[in-house]
Amino acid sequence: MTSSPVSGRRGFLLAGGALGAGTLLAGCTSNAPAGEKQDAAVSGGGDNAAPGKQVTIGFSAPAADHGWLAAMTTNARAQAEQYSDVTFNLTEGSNDVNQQIAHVETLVNQQVDVLVVLPKDGKALTNAARRAMDAGIPVVNVDRVFDSPEAYRAWIGGDNYGMGANAADFIAAELRRRGISDPVIAEIAGTDSLPLTQERSSGFRDGLSQHDLSVSRRVAADFTVESGQREAANLLQASDRIDAIWNHDDDQGIGVLAAIEAAGRDEFFLVGGAGSSTMMKHIQADNRVVKATVLYSPSMASSAVSLARLLAQGRGMAALAEHEIPRSMTTYSAVVTKANVEEYLDLGFSS
Incomplete structure (x- = not known):
């Protein structure tokens, strides 16, 4: 991949900032007349853990x-x-x-x-x-x-879109590490009628396209163990070769793994979604096809x-300068792998 114009410009600005920091600082502090009081900088403070009113x-x-x-x-x-x-x-x-x-x-x-x-x-x-x-x-x-x-x-x-995009990035990197070219990439989505499923699939497609990859096979389950097993079985039966699978949800992933074991297939690796403790333990043990899960933490x-x-x-939030609670907050969909799973085990939930 080539560097974007933005990243190149950012590097130039950082370099320029390093060279001219002293001059810029002097210029900023000398704009006001001597002796004139400067406005105080706004900063966060307080202790949100301290008891307040009932x-x-x-x-x-x-x-x-x-x-x-x-x-x-x-x-x-x-x-x-x-x-x-x-x-x-x-x-x-x-x-x-x-x-x-x-x-x-x-x-x-x-x-x-x-x-x-x-x-x-x-x-x-x-x-x-x-x-x-x-x-x-x-x-x-x-x-x-x-x-x-x-x-x-x-x-x-x-971040449903971010879930899909981060899953795609991990899959692309793992395929390169394994030296697999022209890969067959499968997706086991959740309930297709839900906006969250559509956003996850959109992020996955867009993420793969950044690596000149695309989804080869796709099925949609219903966020349940039973539907995961059924749709994974259908996927495996219809596909002689698969190199990577992204499964949207770790709860339905219990059924997905059951179908994979029943089919006796292990030529591919699987990336889960949400971050269940079950999947994290499989990742930690490194004895199943599941190699990562993308957080959507409860x-x-x-x-x-x-x-x-x-x-x-x-x-407000003590660490922020604003006096009010922000209007919206989006959690981050970190990718949990064998390298970092111990950091995220406390976030895992039972499937």
Whole structure:
């Protein structure tokens, strides 16, 4: 790959900055008349861990029928328990959208101080969240975004496009390391109708294209063990040769690995998605086809609770100069490999 014009220009600017730093500094400090007071620089400060006023956080999420979803609720509860100034009002998870709407409305009627909502369906929950905002209850929207920005005060979620792009980069590097040219690259996606799946696939395609590679075979599962096993079996049966596979989700990856073992295939390597402890242990042992997983960590639920607490207490983030909580935060999809897996084991969740 050739260097981009931006990277070349950045190198020039860095070099110029190193040569002229003293001159630039002198020029900046001499612009004001002698004796005139300079404006103070804005900086972060405070201690977000220090107790604030007592607040009640309402939490709503879908049923924990999936390892990642279960970990989201577990992480949120555990984070709330760390704060002596937080009362955590957890509703029962449900995959019935109407029931989740009712749960959110109940929390609003209870006049909680702030809401954290991971919607089953962002579009369907938008009006309920907007009613909370209209009632003066700030909403932290987690992962699956509402249809209107007026339905939430802050959003935190994963980088689906970045997941795909980072998976592509790892696969391209590993193929080069193995000396494989003209590779057959397969993709086992999640539910195709979901925007998050579409974003992951788009990032994967775009990432591969940066390395002059493309997806050769693609199937779509449904984020379940059963669908992962079924679609992986179909993929393997239809493909005599595969060099690399990216599987979007480590929960469905349990089924994918079962299909691979049943087929007796091991000529390829597999990259997972989300970062389950099961896949991380396979990566650590290095005795299966799975060689990496791209994080989409449920730790975002812990961060959502922390943000909700600060919102309800009228505080900003101590490490940032802004006085208010940011409007949105996107987590990073790090690639976990044998070289760094020990650093990320604490983020793993049970599949």
